[in-house]
Amino acid sequence: MNTMATALAYVVTADMRRPYFVYTGLQDNGSWGGPSAVRGRGGIMNSDWYGIGGGDGFYTAVDPTDHNIVITESQNGNTNRYDLRTGIGKSIRPVPPRAGRGVEPAEAPAETEQQPGGFGGRGAPPNVLNGEPGDRYRFNWNTPVVLSPHNPSIVWFGGNRLFKSYNRGDTWMASADLTKQVDRNKVSLMGAPGDRTQLSKNDGVTSYSTIISISESPVLPGVVWAGTDDGLLQVSRDGGTTFTEVGKNLPGLPPDHQYWISRIDASHFDAGTAYVSVDGHRNDDLKPYVFVTHNYGQSFDTIPGNLPSYGNVQVIREDPKNRNLLYAGTEFGLFVSLDGGRQWQKFMGNYPTVRTDDILVHPRDNDLIVATHGRSVWIADDITPLQQWTAELQSEDAHLFDIRPAIAYLNDQQHGQHVGGQKVFVGENAPRGAAIHYYLKAAPADEVRITVADATGKVIRILEGPTSVGINRVTWNLAPNPPPGDQGRGGGGRGAAPPSVEPGTYVVTLTVGGKTYMKP
Incomplete structure (x- = not known):
């Protein structure tokens, strides 16, 4: 069905x-x-997206x-790094040193050696520097791989161990096994x-x-968290060398x-703070479990x-x-809290009732x-008002929020695609x-006037x-100003594009209720 994104x-x-551009993995x-927007007069087409892995x-x-x-x-941790300039891809899946004859596996769960099930990792040379011959690594069907917020050449990768690379995945250092090492062949199923x-x-x-x-603290390099599918929550304060299991404190x-x-989401404001969500639906528990710690997991609220x-x-x-602004994705939708998780409400009136798997705030x-x-994938454009929202602001009669720098994009005349x-x-x-x-605390008796000055x-x-x-938006x-006889308000960008003003700094003035508010 081409009329709905599914x-x-x-x-x-x-x-x-x-x-x-936005990147995502899709089931099967x-x-x-693909682009978050295009410079053509139409919208974003399927043909604007390109497959990578x-x-x-x-x-x-x-x-x-x-x-x-x-x-x-x-699936199964099969991971590739691509250079889109050259089109060259390389497997970076952690591979232990090969065991020689007569060498027993260093880790020997009752399950057999996991075979790659997707692309990347098949037949790759050993690349774990501190690995031992015969090591066996386990990888989830959905294996986390994330870049360090401090250095994009540092990559974190999750298996039964936490792997760390300083060179974009060419080589790895492995932690100890951070799981309960449950033997799946001994787990009872339906009695x-x-x-x-x-x-x-x-x-x-x-x-x-x-x-x-996996989540590394954006505040302090080397504070890294890892959560497992068997209920453990590990934290390291020395760059992944040693870990403390703090899941028992949830x-x-x-x-x-x-x-x-x-x-796990390590806080942007404090090295000891992290947010944790727990999913128990595989045990018939669909309660919403959300926690926060402010002391590296010694205790949780x-x-x-x-x-x-x-x-x-x-x-x-x-x-x-905004440390008080939280987002939660559940099996049935997207929720937002303006007070650190005490109260939640559904986000966006047009957002569908759908399982919400991931959330990202674009940093720029x-x-x-x-x-x-x-x-x-859904995008809510420019959430600056939510980021600047406070209880004190809510008591004001009116408030003008900071204005994001705008880009005067030129139309790409080659993007006018024709699709039958x-x-x-x-x-x-x-x-x-x-x-x-x-923001307006109450509906004003007179008009709301906005002026833009050079x-x-x-x-x-x-x-x-x-x-x-509430919060209002004008584009x-x-x-x-249009010439006399053309009273278009310029709020959409449809049809012929009017000429833009020269690049520079402009001042916006909001006039309402006899008061003025100004922002550059």
Whole structure:
């Protein structure tokens, strides 16, 4: 069905181009990259996207300093690094030294050696520098691979051990095994003992006792967290050399559980703070488990607040610019908290009821990018008002938020694609121009007037804004006032594009209720 986006997206990343590109892995459909917006007059077409990795696509990672360097991961940790300039790809999956004859495996769970099930890693040479001959590594179907927020050449990779690379995955250093080392061949299934004959034994579980979530502190290099699919939560404060298991300090979970530590998000504001979500649906527990620690996991507070009691949490994120602004993706939707998790509410009136697997705030553009398992990738353009929201601001009569720098994009005349047929999906471009956001405590008796002035104070554009209670948005299309007889307000970018003003700094003035508010 080409009229609705129905992709099953897992994890989402983005580069720093203008407009930035989004990368995601899709169920049974490899890994893909595509633009968040295009400079053509239409929208984003399927043909604007390009495939990168094969297999089932899961994690992606893109170098923020070089958008041509992209890492993709498919099932069982099969991971490739690509250089889009040359088209050359290389497997970077950790491979232990080969065992010689008569060498017993250093780790010997009852399961057999895991074979690669996707692309990347098959027949690759050993690349784990501190590995021992005969080591066996286990990788989850959805193996996490993330770049360090301090150095994009440093890559973290999860197996039964946490792997760290200083050279984009060419070589690795491995930690000790960070899991419970559960032998999946001894796990009872539907009352049948695991060591007895079962139909379709281990179907859908290619490996178990593996790391499924990783997060390094953006505040302090070397503070890194790892969560497993058998219920352990590990933290290291020395760059991954040693770890402390702190999952036992998570309150309200069953004793000796094997719930998935579905996501960890190290805080952008404090090295000892991290947010953790736990997923118990595989044990028929669909409660929303969300936690925060402020002391490296020595203790945790529960922060599910008023999240729906039914709906396991896939992902928790802290906003990088507002420590009280949190986002949670559950089995049934996307939720936001403005007070650190005490109260939650559904986000975006047009956001579908769908499993929400990942959440990313673009570090430059302040866009909220969301990967869903059923409705593809969604973007909420410019969430600056949420990032600047405070309880004190809510008591003001009116407030003008900071204005994100705008780009006067030129149309790409070669992007006017013609596609036959009528049922063609076209993704939305964000409205071109500068988004002006303001808050109104109550509906004013008179109009809301917005003026834009140049550096000399000359008013070049006058706009009328909505008077709704709450946060309002007006888009200035970067054009001056229309000539007499043409009263278009320039709020959409459809049709012939009016000429833009010269690049520079402009001052926006909001006038409402007899008061004025100004922002550059």
